Amino acid sequence: MWGAAASGIGSAAASAVGTAAGDETYQFAKEIINNLSCKVDNEADYDLEYNYGRLIKQAKELYACRDDILAQAKTKLVTQVYEAWISRVMKCEEEVQELETKYKKEKSNKRTWSQFFRGLSESRTNLSQSMAEECKTLHNLWVEGKSDIGIVVEKLPERVIIMHGPKSEDKIFLDSTVEEILGHLRDKNVKRIGLWGMSGIGKTTIMQSLNNNEDTAKMFDIVIWVTVSKDWNLEKLQHKIADRLKLNMEGITDPNEIAQLICRDLKSKRCLLLLDEVREVLDLPLIGMCESEKDSKVVVATRNYHVCCDMETDSEINVKRLSEADAWKMFKVKVGRNVNLPGIEPIAKLVVSECAGLPLLIDKVASMFRRKDNFHLWSDGLRSLRRWPSIKIQGINELIECLKFCYEDLDDEVKKVCFLYGAIYPEDYEIYIDYLLECWRAEGFIHDTSEFRVARDKGHSILEELISVSLLEKSAKMNHVRMNKVIRNMALKISRSCNFKILVKPREGLQEAPNEVEWQQANRISLMDNKLCTLPEMPDCNELSTLLLQRNQDLIVIPESFFGCMQNLRVLDLHGTGITSLPSSISCLKCLKALYLHSCSCLMELRYLEGLEHLEVLDIRDTSLNHFPIQIGRLNQLKCLRMSLTNFGIRHSSNVEYCRNVFSSLLLLEELLIDVHPNNQSWEVTIKAISEGVAKLTHLTSLSICFPTVDCLKSFISTSQLWKDFRFTFQFSVGYHDMTPYKILDCFKYQIRKCLKFANGEGVDPIISDVLLETDAFELIGHKGTSRLSDFGIESINKMRGCLIEGCNEIEMIVDGNRVERSVLICLEKMFINNVPNLKSIWEGPVHNGSLSQLTTLTLCKCLKLKKIFSGGMIKQLSRLERLKVEDCPEIEEIIAASENNDLKPDALPELKMLELSDLPRVKSIWTSDSLEWPSLKKIKIFRCQMLTKLPFNNENAIYLRCIEADQTWWSALACQDDATEQRLRSLWFQSP
Incomplete structure (x- = not known):
């Protein structure tokens, strides 16, 4: 309105001027015009300022809304609506900037009389109107942005976040383990997998490789990696998982609510949770990992085997050290060309042996030797490496600290000293478990029981704990453990800093014994596997508790006074030495609990044992003793006796009555093992007398003995009260045959407690069937008079877990299903059939459900008539059969x-x-x-x-399938x-x- 009025007045004024009226009229008109123009100008300024203020305010509000949405878009999935909205906001921003420029320019203009009459004040009005329209646009965009409808949606987490994966040279040595895990992940029955092993063995590298594997990404909707730190807690773990799932936990602090949130999100997802460096048991449902409808799975990597078991894993994979060949290959790749320098390879192989097959240590050592480019540097490096950990080597000492954590984490001192005791044996030495447990007991580490069996059971518990935390490892050799080089170095280092004083020089080619000071300072000495031929006359070592001198074959004579100052000696191992007798000072060993003399092939007499009043373990197998050692009867604390009858009874049959009385007088005896030469019939009378004495023992828990005839076995069974109560384990050999060892026992990963070998027998004697009722493993050798194993009675053979049939010419089948109406061999795990020339089939007739359902190994060899x-x-x-071997059929x-x-x-x-x-x-x-x-x-x-x-x-x-091993001729055809x-x-x- 004011703009139109001003325009009309302006025209009138111009007309007035144009008529050249008088000055009075002109002045009057001018005054009117000025008053009206000022009024119009003030009104335009007001509108412009008002709309400019609105414009700036609403622009700021829109920009703030835009910035919030941009922040959300970083973690969420944007839509096309969002992109269009952002585009319009950017266009508006340009328009606002343009209006601001015009506004500033307009404000800088100075108005004149002539400008007024030209109508230029219209620009302010137009600018103000443009601002008002822009404000509407800004407000509409702000409302649209604040509604957040269709702008951004929740961004799905990435299926896999690729980890810093293993190097190619590392990966090839771990692929087999990764493949094994992938196999378990494909198995619908496997929900949780445990991966365990010592520090530096490659568990994290395996987990990284698994995370990055293409097959893993195909199997799961999301793969979540969590490293469980030392200072972990439930909340930290939950937040790591929730962050990976991109869950909104704003305002939620209760762990139970967070667990429910995680559980709900995973309910419809196939999730793989990879938990690395787990040190203690995690309650997965408490974290939020509940049973998923989509088959979610968990892989736990830990040093401790018990963590796997306590977390109820369906499968446990022990990551083993690299083989010697693989360790060498890996080292060569990592060191590079310098390993090919002249004269370096022999030194390099010694360097690799110091790494004990640990990938982490190989990596550290290889990086150290990579810079060494001549023979002298390599030789010096090897010397330094052999002195580790007594000297610091950059990059390696962190490993020893990791390993030391496992030791420090042991929950009592007994386990710690039992571990340190393992360091007195050479690195990677195969330690027989029963022997080690006997030494622990003799040393007093297991002291709260008088029963040998109870102490052995407790020892097994300690041993399993040390294995589970990777301080000891199971050997490939049955019933043996070993301590690898790196762990042993750590144990030696720890022993130096505590009161566990040991002098350890095994396998060092020593020809002379250590000096007096070394004897005096140690409380445990190991000089085994050397070339000692002399010992000091009477070393001063009253604190000595263990002395290992075994397999010093050149040691023929022990000085008479040698044991005079060893009153606290508890373990003495002389087995495999060249001694012919024991010195008189042996009787000074009042505290001796374990004495090992087996395989002393020159030992012809056993004297001076009367002073060993606390002796509990005596092993005199495979010696040259040609008469029964009468002093054994005076060892009234003896709990474990192992002996041979190879030479007994040949010239001294008058000792038969004494043999009977000696064994019946060993009232505390719990474990007895008696070896004989199977084909030497001269021991028959002696063993009959011994078995009569043994039948009267009331504390016996383990018996290994040979019975020359079925009648001898029958006599023992009928008179032994312990047999009637089924209170001991046994290894019974019945009949004369060629081989003493029980072949079947080496085929099991666990210890078989009850075994029967029946050799060169005939027919089916009821007493054999009765013993079979209690037998876990059965060896039938050279048998006659029966054509089927099932003739011994279905009930009798149904408990056996292992069966070996060898040289039985009349056996035609194992089971005749036509003669039975129930399941047969329901516990059998391993069956070996060797040199059974008339075997025509394993099974004839119907096979009842459950028969052979536990069989894992079947071996058939030299079955000349076998057709099916x-x-x-x-x-x-055969749902569990894992290995099938068919040879020479x-x-x-x-x-x-x-x-x-x-x-x-x-x-x-x-x-x-x-x-x-x-x-x-x-x-x-x-x-x-x-x-x-x-x-x-x-x-x-x-x-x-x-x-x-x-x-x-x-x-x-x-x-x-990973390997087909065959020769070139076969492959070509x-x-x-x-x-x-x-x-x-x-x-x-x-x-x-």
């Missing part, structure tokens, strides 16, 4: 006969991992087609099977159904030497 392995229905029961044409298994399902033999076929001249097929899945098969060995020219594999089954299968099988072929 799996009879009709038998293979369906010339009549077999099919491993799985089609005529006996015409309805075989694809998932047959689901656990079979190893198949070994050799010297099978007629075998034409493993299975007639490629219809079986072979879901667990990993390795096949084929030797001298010239007619086997086709394998039952295609490009899709046997997905875990192999026919494959297509090129893809041939290419795959060729990649798996390993040429046998």
